[in-house]
Amino acid sequence: MELLKNKILTDGTVNNEEVLKVDSFLNHQIEAALLNEIGKEFKRRFADVKVDRILTVEASGIAIAVMAAQYFGNVPVVFAKKQESRNLDADIYRSKVYSFTKDKEYEIMVSKRYISEGENVLIVDDFLAKGGAVLGMTDIINQAGANLVGVGIVIEKSYQDGSQILQEKGIRVESLACIKSLKDKTIRFK
């Protein structure tokens, strides 16, 4: 997606060879107009599948999911929670996610009421690196007996193995911008 790649080149910053910062438009400050274009592009790429629900994980995935939902006939969005809350149902699906970025394990939770057997679920998220969060969401979809129709990613770090791991499991991944390398603090796309 050229618009997104150009945005990454002009507004993204590379802190070291691992970390690409896009907090000026994607995960701290958010540009609604860009997210609309991202939503349209996800719809274009997944036009051939029926999507009943969009699943993401808090916090950065929420804006992407809800804006994308507008192009999928306003299907319900559900975001997996990372923290217990007294507003959360007692009856929930849980999965453990290991974050390499933060070097710790955390749990993600989705109420059993908001993901149903037989539903076609599209996962969306801002980044795909080693695939931990997506594998956790996939696990929850499996627990629910729902069908994962694909994974829509805004920025894939193709120099990490998340995309490969998912594809080896037969999961369809559509990434709008694939970073090949951040060597010498230079952003190179695949």
Add this chain to the structure above:
Amino acid sequence: MELLKNKILTDGTVNNEEVLKVDSFLNHQIEAALLNEIGKEFKRRFADVKVDRILTVEASGIAIAVMAAQYFGNVPVVFAKKQESRNLDADIYRSKVYSFTKDKEYEIMVSKRYISEGENVLIVDDFLAKGGAVLGMTDIINQAGANLVGVGIVIEKSYQDGSQILQEKGIRVESLACIKSLKDKTIRFK
């Protein structure tokens, strides 16, 4: 806002006299179509002020803010973060928020790059109870030398004092649904 009130009556559940659960459409599962109507209504209520930026706090505020931004000329959204992250700038505004719901204090953080002196800022959030989160965001707006033009709330718990506290400080509050009472597990609007 009648559409919202009807939604709260049909889909909201009251757990006790304090907690109204709206996680079927607002803060776990999310209905994009309803959020579009909420965004339109915020624009209608704040049509008389210039809004340069929308500020909210993760996680539940994000979907509301980004959907509303579409009706305010796609102004930038920024969401205050509750957790440190290596992707967050070193140069940030911080404020402490006391959560009565969770009976603990937490910190909210906004990068200094994403809120500027002289900007007109609209705060939006899902709930207003005792006003802790809004007061924290107001503090950050003051630190930045920006102007708070108003606070847009989806659901106000009018039996708590947040709205009164804010209005006594001269802050304009527009709440789309005001709950007078949850007594006997019955939702009564003001």
